[in-house]
Amino acid sequence: MKEVTEKQGYFGEFGGSFVPPQLQEVLDRLATQFEKYKDDPDFNREYKECLQEFVGRENPLTFAKHLTEAYGGAKIYLKREDLNHTGAHKINNVIGQALLAKKMGAHRIIAETGAGQHGVATATACAMFGMECIIYMGKLDMERQALNVFRMELLGAKVVSVDQGQGRLKDAVDVALQDLVDNYETTFYLLGSAVGPHPFPTMVKHFQAVSSEESKRQMVEKEGKLPDAVIAVTGGGSNAIGAFAHYLGESSVRLIGVEPEEAATLSKGTPAEIHGFRCLVLQDEDGNPAPTYSMAAGLDYPGIGPEHSHLKTSGRAEYHTVTKDEVMEAFQLLSRKEGIIPALESAHAVAMAKKVAPEYNNEAALIVNISGRGDKDVQQVFEMFTSET
Numbered sequence: 001m002k003e004v005t006e007k008q009g010y011f012g013e014f015g016g017s018f019v020p021p022q023l024q025e026v027l028d029r030l031a032t033q034f035e036k037y038k039d040d041p042d043f044n045r046e047y048k049e050c051l052q053e054f055v056g057r058e059n060p061l062t063f064a065k066h067l068t069e070a071y072g073g074a075k076i077y078l079k080r081e082d083l084n085h086t087g088a089h090k091i092n093n094v095i096g097q098a099l100l101a102k103k104m105g106a107h108r109i110i111a112e113t114g115a116g117q118h119g120v121a122t123a124t125a126c127a128m129f130g131m132e133c134i135i136y137m138g139k140l141d142m143e144r145q146a147l148n149v150f151r152m153e154l155l156g157a158k159v160v161s162v163d164q165g166q167g168r169l170k171d172a173v174d175v176a177l178q179d180l181v182d183n184y185e186t187t188f189y190l191l192g193s194a195v196g197p198h199p200f201p202t203m204v205k206h207f208q209a210v211s212s213e214e215s216k217r218q219m220v221e222k223e224g225k226l227p228d229a230v231i232a233v234t235g236g237g238s239n240a241i242g243a244f245a246h247y248l249g250e251s252s253v254r255l256i257g258v259e260p261e262e263a264a265t266l267s268k269g270t271p272a273e274i275h276g277f278r279c280l281v282l283q284d285e286d287g288n289p290a291p292t293y294s295m296a297a298g299l300d301y302p303g304i305g306p307e308h309s310h311l312k313t314s315g316r317a318e319y320h321t322v323t324k325d326e327v328m329e330a331f332q333l334l335s336r337k338e339g340i341i342p343a344l345e346s347a348h349a350v351a352m353a354k355k356v357a358p359e360y361n362n363e364a365a366l367i368v369n370i371s372g373r374g375d376k377d378v379q380q381v382f383e384m385f386t387s388e389t
């Protein structure tokens with residue numbers, strides 16, 4: 001049975017919660033607890049302390065002098081989520097949710113992962129908090145990501161192979177949700193992006209918003225004003241919504257999301273329901289979620305967070321695609337010019353900066369969100385280069 005059980009958690013026509021009644025009860029409880037703790041001074045003190053002592057925040061807003069010269073136009077600043085512990089923005093959210101789980105009395109954390117990045121971040125937080133960690137992963141994904149499976153196991157997580165269905169991420173989500181329904185009294189489902197039914201998109205945004213809270217202050221310190229634009233890549237949409245959050249009410253700041261051409265959910269998607277919420281979805285001719293492929297594993301999802309869907313249709317944010325060649329060029333240029341090897345996901349945002357920066361003069365300033373470091377992608381890029389020649 002599917003029904004809209006509440007008006008909460010909507011962004012325009014997007015978001016909501018379309019799940020079976022049993023699961024809805026669990027989500028309602030989660031929403032109530034999140035509302036309670038997000039303004040709790042003790043909770044926030046502990047969260048900030050973890051971000052500082054374990055994640056290494058705040059991270060810098062680095063002026064990219066040579067990239068600015070290469071692209072011409074606006075000054076380019078890089079928000080350095082790549083410098084976080086574990087090398088990406090995902091840890092901000094994972095620490096926040098794990099702390100909430102602890103407060104709620106759950107001692108068992110479950111999560112699902114496709115490429116393994118969210119699984120590794122979750123296993124990291126669970127090790128630090130001393131919590132039990134179960135990661136569901138499609139059988140096929142486990143074979144492809146053997147090194148990440150080993151990382152999670154090193155960190156003390158139990159990785160469970162899901163062979164039902166196609167043995168991919170979607171099947172792992174189904175198994176994880178069933179586990180939650182069966183064990184909700186002891187178990188917390190830790191979701192990895194600003195997607196899913198309410199309250200997940202709101203909660204993930206809350207924890208990722210630390211990025212723009214910092215960048216706003218840092219930009220004012222460096223330039224004496226707000227940025228002219230903020231550019232971030234969108235997979236599920238968590239690093240981008242975190243990078244945008246504190247600028248949503250600042251109408252002078254352009255918000256620019258970037259997607260791969262092959263997974264252009266916001267640019268080409270239409271409204272539909274997927275995984276228990278409503279958003280823009282890439283659909284095939286029969287109205288089923290279309291298969292997506294991106295060379296950046298973190299961007300391979302046919303849906304997108306509900307708030308981005310709303311920001312797109314309301315016109316507050318703009319979304320563009322970049323090609324694989326543009327991404328590869330940006331990946332190399334940032335490495336070469338700035339000494340920063342970005343994640344392939346983040347290289348999408350850099351590629352977009354090449355188009356945006358020349359629209360301005362050098363009095364303007366852009367923020368490009370470097371969502372993660374590229375060490376995880378170096379082998380893949382090496383193989384791409386060697387197979388071409």
Ligand SMILES: *Cc1c(COP(=O)(O)O)cnc(C)c1O
Binds near residue numbers: 192237343
């Ligand atoms: C997972 C990931 C992404 C995409 O996820 P969002 O939820 O859209 O942020 C982007 N960049 C990096 C480095 C990632 O690991």
